[in-house]
Amino acid sequence: MSTNLNMVFESPLAGVHHNGHISIQDYTKKHRWGLRGKGAAEALRTQGWDLPEQPNRLVSSNNETLVMALSQREFWLLDPENDALAVAMDEDFITDAYPLFCQDSHAWLVLKGHQTSALMAKLCGVDLRPETFKIGDVAQTQMALINCIIARHDLAGDDVFSLFVDQSFAEYALEALLDARQEFL
Template sequence: MSELYQTDISAHVEWADAELARSGCYRRSAGARRVETAAGASVIAQVDNGDVQRAAKAGVLELSMLPRTGYRGTTTTDLLAANKLPIPARPNTAASSANGECVLRLSQKEYWLLASPADLGAAVMALPTTGAETPDHCYPLFCMDSHAWLMLTGEHLSNIMSKLSGVDMRESVFPVGSIAQTSIARINAIMVRQQINGLPVMSILCDTASSDYLWTALMDAVQEFEGGAVGLDVLR
């Protein structure tokens, strides 16, 4: 039986005692080397020496503790422009900043920001978090609490997504900067195609409560492509 389906994973992970915040699937990565993000929690930095090879084929990352935020309202574009962040031209598209943040435009007036792996989210953490700090008619969204952030990497992205979703996500029709809000492995999620550190990647944002299930589903899906879990270092 694959180790994915083991039921004897310890409920107690020593390093987790020191952290108030941790991802929904932290027990899946008990042995990995970790790095602290700007949010004060940790993500997997490296699983083992095979990370780079696996990431090039079909890697799975768990980035839920990497900062992200969102804003909604008619003046959100003013806030983005003031912080020198790009504004995607239309809903369901994304754009990257010079620093590596990814700005997602999810509807006419809703934008989410994903942290740059390079600064471990320091720039995103510096953005306003309360309505008092944002312009009128611009409201912060707490997508770091509501959504988990998983990521697929490597050359087999399109093949893996075709196993999980009914939406065509081949690069020819779903290029870098495309967003799909749809169901994947039977749960709702937001998919964004990106290019980070020369690696084709797909960020997947799903309901936090489902992240452990989706992690298992993704790990299952990458098996046939000789993929597996990798750490954040492959993005830096």
């Protein structure tokens, strides 16, 4: 028996794409799911996923899916190549762990360009320069005073930031980013 965990939905940002020296693209409709609990790591390894060795790291696994560890017991799986799907999980699979509805709870924005670190420095207190915040690093922090998960990773050969904010803050986050971006246009 399996349970449908996610319903396909529309992004509040409607897949918007702002081009420029720093591009901002809405990835909210891209597929992602998560698992949390003391059995989460074991369950994912059994399914053949590679996991980061420590929290706040991200690795690429199985056909470019990004596996992000937010703690020893919480993992998000991000698929930037495919649109959201209804996820089915066997009940056996989720023993000692429970699914996270990060598809529905969070908006996903991708920043690309040469000065993304300088832009983010205007909005976030964490040092996100490439020499200190390397590809595969994840920061759970605040951006423009709202909670945000920031990940630096490779996306089709580009060094990008993925930002995850509460979906109800999606429009605010985009406005803050567009405002901060103006001096880099």
